[in-house]
Amino acid sequence: MIYQSGLDCRAKLELFSSMYFGRGSLDMLLIHSRFEEDEDEMRAYTEIVYGRSSSSAEAVIPKDRRLFSEKTARESAAIRSLCLAAEKFRKIPLPWGTLCGVRPAKMASRMRAAGFFAEEIRSQLEDVYFVSPEKARLAAEVAENEERPLSKVSPDGFCVYVGIPFCPSRCSYCSFVSRDMRSAGKYLDEFFTLLLEEISAGAKILSGIGMRCQSVYIGGGTPAVLSPEQTYRLCSHIMREFSISPDTEFTIEAGRADVLTAEKLRAAKDGGANRISVNPQTMNDRTLRLINRRHTAAEVVRAFELCRKAGFSNINMDLIAGLPGERAADFARSSKEVLALDPESVTIHTLYKKRAARMSEEAVSSADSAEVAKMLSEGYLALYESGYSPYYMYRQKNTIGNLENTGWSKKGYESFYNIAIMEEMTSIAAFGGGASSKAVLGGGRVERIFNFKEPEEYIRRFDEIIEKKKLLGELLDGRDRSGIKRDFDEDTE
Ligand code: SF4
Structure with missing residues (x-):
């Protein structure tokens, strides 16, 4: 029991304590804590001992206004006092x-x-x-x-995700399910044939229970490893099997410029895709080499132009803040070059710390929190000035500086898929390697079903993949249709 006052936020205190002193540190550190409250304010006091030193701090939250949630405000005071006390030993x-x-x-x-x-x-x-x-x-x-796009969520709606778990080479920071084509390319054709079969089976199950597709996203991996013929077959197959209207948002992640061709882009467009993501991550050639992306910034520009020529009027571009060797000025140059292309949306990610550490020494030394925070601030300013607004955001544990990932778009180009999956307001029927389906069941209940990650296993155990689709159908058939609304439960902030 940490707070005698009955304040129960141990898990949150443990999380913050671990940021300063490592996992499981809370019990070793904390020697005294107190929480008091009267009609004017909330006060939390924490005293910790670390090594031979001790530190104490108090956090106060005035009650001079309507509080959104008294429970989370109390927890906030407790966390704040812990962090203030911990700051004596380490600044985070x-x-x-x-x-x-x-x-x-x-x-x-x-x-x-x-x-x-x-x-x-x-x-x-x-x-x-x-x-x-x-x-x-x-x-x-x-x-x-995000309010306007979310108003379109239907209790009978779902999103389709298709994962193509192959890439031309592995980027050094990659955390996705993906195999290098040079070693796993031999599985691609068989994987592709089964993928179409999985999509047909899923579409039949979901239409059988009266559900309709509200958005499609083909990601990976790198979907552009598919041939033009495969690209067209996949996109048109999805359109047909899910009876999708042409104005439904249908994104294909073009990903890396090194495998994009005019033929593949036309095939995607003709097949039904109407939104595409070209992801430079940086426009600095030296960094691109360092992270093992085998394309140049000039090739990104060419890929972007090819997308426009193929008829894509909704293009997203991804950038990453905190890549090896980069300073704020490098990131600013990349942002400027991306914005000069005038894409409809831009997503800015913050590099995940452990991945940075796995890269080079240079990565670790360059990616300090203050510098990355500056990258984001300057990048956001450039986006505001160019007419973009933030429309979705999520945080991951262990990003540099505890910073966030944010999607920005011009008005009317907010991606429904990105918002809906982030808010867990719509189910996802996921197909392909490493794809995870999500059944949103109402009343805050969400069930996840995972496909196998490796292409070999996907092929070998394909019968089980079909069983997983049946399970998804059964779960969704039993969902509480009236209960699928925004889940405002208290513990998700
Ligand atoms: S292109 Fe994306 S999925 Fe493929 S290796 Fe690079 S980061 Fe990973």
């Missing part, structure tokens, strides 16, 4: 304050739903949850911008 940037989950925008959305105005949301995030002013603005804006 906490741009998101005491919010420890992956979706701060969800908390902002919950505030909107509770009748808080934008200004109140920002001040609540700053003063109660100790979020920085820049991030509070970001969360409030994302909550506002």
